[in-house]
Amino acid sequence: MNQPQAVHRADAASNTDLPQLYRMMRRIRTFEERVGELFVRGQSAGSMLHLSIGEESAAAGVCAAMREGDTFTTHHRGHGIFLARGADPNRMMAEIGGKEAGYCHGKGGSMHIADMGLGHLGANAIVGGGIPAVVGAGLAARHKKSGAISAAFFGDGATGQGILYESMNMAALWQLPCLFVCINNQYGMGTRIDQATANPRLHERAQAFGLAAETVDGLDVEAVAEAGRRLVDGVRAGKPAFLVVDCYRFYGHARKDKSPYRDPVEEEQGRNKDPVAFARNALISRKLAEESALDALDAEVAAEMDATIDFTVAQHEPPLSSMFRDVYAPTEPEPEPVRSRIDRILARA
Amino acid sequence: MALQELTYRDALRKALADAMTENPDVVIIGEEVGRYGGAYAVTKDLIKEFGGERVIDTPISEPAIVGAAVGAALAGLRPVAELMYVDFIGMTMDQLANQAAKIRYMFGGQIGVPMVLRTQGGTGRSAGAQHSQSLEAYVMHTPGLRLAMPATVADAYHLLRQALTKPDPVVFIEHKALYTLKETVDLDAPVPDWGKVAIRRQGRDLVIVTYSRQVHYAMEAAKKLAAQGIEATVIDLRTLNPLDFDTIRAEVEKTGRAMVVSEGVMTAGVAAELSARISEECFDFLEDPVIRVAGEDIPISVSTVLETGSVPGPQLIVDTALKLLTGRVAA
Incomplete structure (x- = not known):
């Protein structure tokens, strides 16, 4: 088998300095805003777009502790994580637009994006569906002595799925290099975490399985990066871990959801918990950056992300003939199209 | 060797x-x-x-x-x-x-x-x-x-x-x-390629398409049928995906009759799919309906009597073949 080896692009976040973390968070925020625009302009192929605005610190902070060769899976709200692991935003946006130039040639979209070259074993549209893959990747890392870790990113909603507990149990039992990252944005679709569990202290569940576990405030990306680095170091040494990043989902579950089920006061308070603004203020108050320099950086990021829309709009759709490709390996015959089959059967001499 | x-x-x-x-x-x-x-x-x-x-x-x-x-x-x-x-x-x-x-x-x-x-x-x-x-x-x-x-x-x-x-x-x-x-x-003797059926027995009167344990039942039934002058081809699918339909088609076209045997329940099962394909693709060659012999549409019981009765066995295959080949004319 020619399974591609995970390699990592040089420009991925590997620096936990606040300016670098801020830049990555700004890129994620702006990318997500452009995803929303793509949808509004009718250029998004996917009808299901889940934005991670308000959760940027989890992606930027944890991914800063990961390195080349590490693998990961994400949930359906995973754009930011992929960007933080070095994704090309043009190819991401093109995939979200269902275009041939996208990471998965338009077949995957927002919720099934993946790139083996960057170690992205796949986003997932099944809540919890991508979690056990990191147990297998952890087994492979141990077997091949690669020194890689494998991280599963998921939301608080996945804590309702049994597969999470099966996976954590196996990772702990076998001391695999697995990291479980629960991005607690307080909502599983429209159900708030306290309406879904009697014990919202989610890290306690992981402790029960014998994992190193903690909760960090997602407002502060430096705290997330620090917790991420600490846990990832342990994971790499064969001590699996679980990290909850507490944050707030700024907008609805998906693009069309105006979240009428949320209290406007709660929403306003939640949106005040803005990791991007918090980092920006910290950079200025700690004199790590001038406001004008940050404005320039924001403008540069805006231009980068504007270009993703132009790129995507200019790309073509995959050809209809690609429809039967990749159900099976390229060495195997493609499935017979229904129309050809009908014509063949009903052909009369 | x-x-x-x-x-x-x-x-x-x-x-x-x-x-x-x-x-x-x-x-x-x-x-x-x-x-x-x-x-x-x-x-x-x-x-x-x-x-x-x-x-x-x-x-x-x-x-x-x-x-x-x-x-x-x-x-x-x-x-x-x-x-x-x-x-x-x-x-x-x-x-x-x-x-x-x-x-x-x-x-x-x-x-x-x-x-x-x-x-x-x-x-x-x-x-x-x-x-x-x-x-x-x-x-x-x-x-x-x-x-x-x-x-x-x-x-x-x-x-x-x-x-x-x-x-x-x-x-x-x-x-x-x-x-x-x-x-x-x-184990060094050649076997059919992956994705190809094995023709376990060649006959002129009907084709029995089956797989897994039912291959053995079909072979047992074919022996009994032979004693009555009926020669059945028995096809062992080996792999259901890929499905070697070309060989099935060729064999069914030779005899004009096909029976599909599966231990799985009848409705919407493997036998249903195979039967539909044979009916569609071999229509001009078929003398009789493609007949399914499959598990009953019920759960399996612990009682060995009920368990055995729930799934096809050699006798049901024999009886079905006899009805297929002789019964319809008399009826």
């Missing part, structure tokens, strides 16, 4: 051991596969030979067993996950049908999931409604999954070896009543 007497179970074990010896990336993961040696003893002593890091005992967590195999395959291993009973496949359907089966397609062909899910099904051990089913239709209904169901000792070996070289996920369903089947085999 060398003839040897092997059971179906021995052959499976040998296939695993040989594959593990050849390829250090082959690992076995499942419940009771190591120290216990497998619920049906297929993996007996493999842990002694290959160690606990390659023969991995798991907690009773079927979804994560299959999910871990998916991740291991993506990360470069060649996992063989064992599902103790096919009846538990419902537990794993997300990892199998939404993940393993679709990853190559969803990700635009970047990577496949070269894993084998070994399991066993069928009646014959009075194991009750939740340990006796034939659920291959679930698998066959899912594009992206390959499906092999060996009937013979030689195929138990060769199909499993071949499955472990395939680029796509293979569900490999053994039959629990065949583990003690003993045959004298030459």
Whole structure:
């Protein structure tokens, strides 16, 4: 088998300095805003777009502790994580637009994006569906002595799925290099975490399985990066871990959801918990950056992300003939199209 | 070269051991596969030979067993996950049908999931409604999954070896009543390619298309029919995906009659699919309706009388063939 080896692009976040973390968070925020625009302009192929605005610190902070060769899976709200692991935003946006130039040639979209070259074993549209893959990747890392870790990113909603507990149990039992990252944005679709569990202290569940576990405030990306680095170091040494990043989902579950089920006061308070603004203020108050320099950086990021829309709009759709490709390996015959089959059967001499 | 007497179970074990010896990336993961040696003893002593890091005992967590195999395959291993009973496949359907089966397609062909899910099904051990089913239709209904169901000792070996070289996920369903089947085999003798049927018997009057244990029942029935002057062709599918329909079509066109035999329940099952295909594709050649002989549309009972009565056996195949060939004229 020619399974591609995970390699990592040089420009991925590997620096936990606040300016670098801020830049990555700004890129994620702006990318997500452009995803929303793509949808509004009718250029998004996917009808299901889940934005991670308000959760940027989890992606930027944890991914800063990961390195080349590490693998990961994400949930359906995973754009930011992929960007933080070095994704090309043009190819991401093109995939979200269902275009041939996208990471998965338009077949995957927002919720099934993946790139083996960057170690992205796949986003997932099944809540919890991508979690056990990191147990297998952890087994492979141990077997091949690669020194890689494998991280599963998921939301608080996945804590309702049994597969999470099966996976954590196996990772702990076998001391695999697995990291479980629960991005607690307080909502599983429209159900708030306290309406879904009697014990919202989610890290306690992981402790029960014998994992190193903690909760960090997602407002502060430096705290997330620090917790991420600490846990990832342990994971790499064969001590699996679980990290909850507490944050707030700024907008609805998906693009069309105006979240009428949320209290406007709660929403306003939640949106005040803005990791991007918090980092920006910290950079200025700690004199790590001038406001004008940050404005320039924001403008540069805006231009980068504007270009993703132009790129995507200019790309073509995959050809209809690609429809039967990749159900099976390229060495195997493609499935017979229904129309050809009908014509063949009903052909009369 | 060398003839040897092997059971179906021995052959499976040998296939695993040989594959593990050849390829250090082959690992076995499942419940009771190591120290216990497998619920049906297929993996007996493999842990002694290959160690606990390659023969991995798991907690009773079927979804994560299959999910871990998916991740291991993506990360470069060649996992063989064992599902103790096919009846538990419902537990794993997300990892199998939404993940393993679709990853190559969803990700635009970047990577496949070269894993084998070994399991066993069928009646014959009075194991009750939740340990006796034939659920291959679930698998066959899912594009992206390959499906092999060996009937013979030689195929138990060769199909499993071949499955472990395939680029796509293979569900490999053994039959629990065949583990003690003993045959004298030459494992070096050529076998049909992966994806090709085996014609176990050639006849002029009708074609019986079947697989797994029902191949043996069909052969027994064919012998009885021969005594009455009726010669049946018996086709052993070996793999249900890929499906070698070209050979089925050619054989049915020769005789003009086809019977499909499956232990799975009749409605919307494998026999239904095969019957529909034969009816569509061989319509101009058929003398009679394609007839399905399949499991009753009921759960399996513990009572051996009810259990045996729930699924096809040689007598039902004989009776059906006789009605097909003679009864319709008289009626």
